[in-house]
Amino acid sequence: MLTKLALKSLGDRKGSIMLSIMAMTVSIFVLLGVEHIRHQSKESFANTVSGIDLIGGARTGSLNLLLYSVFKIGSPTNNMRWQSFKDIETNPKVKWAVPLSLGDSHKGFRVLGTNQDYFTYFNYGKQHSLSFEQGKVFSQVFDVVLGAHVANKLGYQLGDKLVLAHGIAKTSFALHEQTPFTVVGILAPTGTPVDNTLHVSLQGIEAMHMDWQSHQKHSNAHQHEHNHQHSLQENTEQTELANLTPKSITAFMLGLKSKVLTFRLQREINQYSPEPLMAILPGIALSELWQMMTILENTLLLVSLLVLVAACLGVSAMLLSSIRERSKEIQLLRMIGASPTFLFLLVQLEALFITLTSIVLGAGLLTGTLFMFDDYLANQFGLHISTNIWSLNSLYLIATVMAASLIIAMIPSLIGYAQSKRKKQ
Numbered sequence: 063m064l065t066k067l068a069l070k071s072l073g074d075r076k077g078s079i080m081l082s083i084m085a086m087t088v089s090i091f092v093l094l095g096v097e098h099i100r101h102q103s104k105e106s107f108a109n110t111v112s113g114i115d116l117i118g119g120a121r122t123g124s125l126n127l128l129l130y131s132v133f134k135i136g137s138p139t140n141n142m143r144w145q146s147f148k149d150i151e152t153n154p155k156v157k158w159a160v161p162l163s164l165g166d167s168h169k170g171f172r173v174l175g176t177n178q179d180y181f182t183y184f185n186y187g188k189q190h191s192l193s194f195e196q197g198k199v200f201s202q203v204f205d206v207v208l209g210a211h212v213a214n215k216l217g218y219q220l221g222d223k224l225v226l227a228h229g230i231a232k233t234s235f236a237l238h239e240q241t242p243f244t245v246v247g248i249l250a251p252t253g254t255p256v257d258n259t260l261h262v263s264l265q266g267i268e269a270m271h272m273d274w275q276s277h278q279k280h281s282n283a284h285q286h287e288h289n290h291q292h293s294l295q296e297n298t299e300q301t302e303l304a305n306l307t308p309k310s311i312t313a314f315m316l317g318l319k320s321k322v323l324t325f326r327l328q329r330e331i332n333q334y335s336p337e338p339l340m341a342i343l344p345g346i347a348l349s350e351l352w353q354m355m356t357i358l359e360n361t362l363l364l365v366s367l368l369v370l371v372a373a374c375l376g377v378s379a380m381l382l383s384s385i386r387e388r389s390k391e392i393q394l395l396r397m398i399g400a401s402p403t404f405l406f407l408l409v410q411l412e413a414l415f416i417t418l419t420s421i422v423l424g425a426g427l428l429t430g431t432l433f434m435f436d437d438y439l440a441n442q443f444g445l446h447i448s449t450n451i452w453s454l455n456s457l458y459l460i461a462t463v464m465a466a467s468l469i470i471a472m473i474p475s476l477i478g479y480a481q482s483k484r485k486k487q
Contacts, residue, residue, distance in 0.1 A: 410468060
């Protein structure tokens with residue numbers, strides 16, 4: 063009876079109830095969104111790379127080096143010489159070294175130049191290695207391996223040809239049309255920036271930046287140009303890889319023979335005399351990033367809590383106003399035997415229904431929004447935010463929201479309780 067009466071009472075006040083539900087839905091959307099994105103961002107960043115002892119490159123900020131080398135966010139300030147990488151690779155403390163070359167793109171997705179060791183030693187999450195959904199590792203100069211999201215988004219299959227662009231802008235007019243690449247492999251999904259990356263060999267990066275056609279292009283014979291490009295690629299494929307050795311790279315990843323040697327080698331790289339280099343520990347750099355983000359996280363959480371409190375106060379004010387308007391209803395209920403406690407619970411139940419409806423709408427709106435902007439977050443920020451918003455933290459937040467709404471609703475509930483006792487007297 064109490065539930066039916068509460069629903070009937072809410073139905074009689076559709077206008078004010080809808081406004082209250084909308085206000086609380088927005089507050090719950092913001093609160094759950096901030097918490098979910100904060101948690102997912104940390105998890106996404108933390109799971110992007112594992113099993114790597116040091117990341118190095120030209121001297122810059124540690125966070126900048128981490129972001130552009132691992133997360134493909136931002137741009138490097140400078141490159142380092144290839145000879146410097148070879149010197150570090152041959153250091154007796156180094157077990158393996160993977161070079162990284164950035165600066166090109168394809169339809170908004172980053173291109174990474176590296177070697178075959180990348181697919182052997184790069185790990186993500188809890189020491190998960192990269193695996194192929196289709197195809198294999200690149201073996202020729204103009205082979206390309208696609209991340210799972212790139213292949214899915216652009217609809218590429220094995221054997222398809224694509225043209226890379228100079229620079230990282232989504233729309234580029236500096237296309238390397240003379241050196242198309244062939245898709246030879248598609249990686250399995252990882253939930254990391256690897257999914258949004260095209261992987262080519264360092265030799266491929268070097269080859270497409272060479273001015274292959276400057277002395278042979280025929281300006282008036284399109285067919286001759288096409289044939290020349292085809293023969294040019296075939297000749298390039300047969301070129302010794304040693305002739306395409308890069309002059310510089312963007313960064314490198316290192317695995318050491320012993321973890322004890324990490325800080326010693328880091329100091330050696332930071333003091334490398336031929337050119338200014340730096341090496342960072344991924345875990346420490348991530349900790350610095352979280353420290354910088356803590357103030358922003360707390361500010362967003364505080365704002366969302368204030369929005370929630372404002373919405374709860376709005377519901378309380380609406381219920382309080384309805385108590386004053388329902389004096390005759392309260393008197394009638396008292397006449398038919400309703401106790402003051404019954405009326406107290408009636409108002410509390412109305413507040414609970416409003417809160418539960420808002421939670422369902424807010425959670426649904428957040429899930430839909432994350433689903434719509436999933437590709438945008440992945441492409442622009444390298445973040446893979448799960449559309450599953452339910453976690454232990456979100457359940458704690460929902461319990462807090464319900465408790466807060468019931469506590470604030472006690473104001474009109476107690477007033478209704480006191481008013482009903484006066485009416486009985």
